Amino acid sequence: MSQVFSQLLTMSREQVVSTLVEFLKQLSAAANDDQYKEVCKTNVGMIARLPDATAKQVIQMRLEAQSRLPPDLRERDQRVLTKAIQESPYSSRIMSLLK
Secondary structure: OHHHHHHHOOOOHHHHHHHHHHHHHHHHHHOOHHHHHHHHHHHHHHHHOOOHHHHHHHHHHHHHHHHOOOHHHHHHHHHHHHHHHHHOOOHHHHHHHHO
């Protein structure tokens, strides 16, 4: 997962957002809520370890990808991602980056 994440950081913003949209669609189709949440928690942990400016950029792209999802998938992603952030040991860091 970290190798994929590193590759994303070398792509243009539009490529990253489009890739994330497709990833989230596939994840939604393949995973139950618990599996989806675990993937989100892994990603939250990786984002939390990035420098502030990079982490903010990644979070913005992730939220932009979420906004491009169909309404039913967007709602699920919002719900599960929020849970993953709340349960993460990095929740305070992520919340501070969202401001």
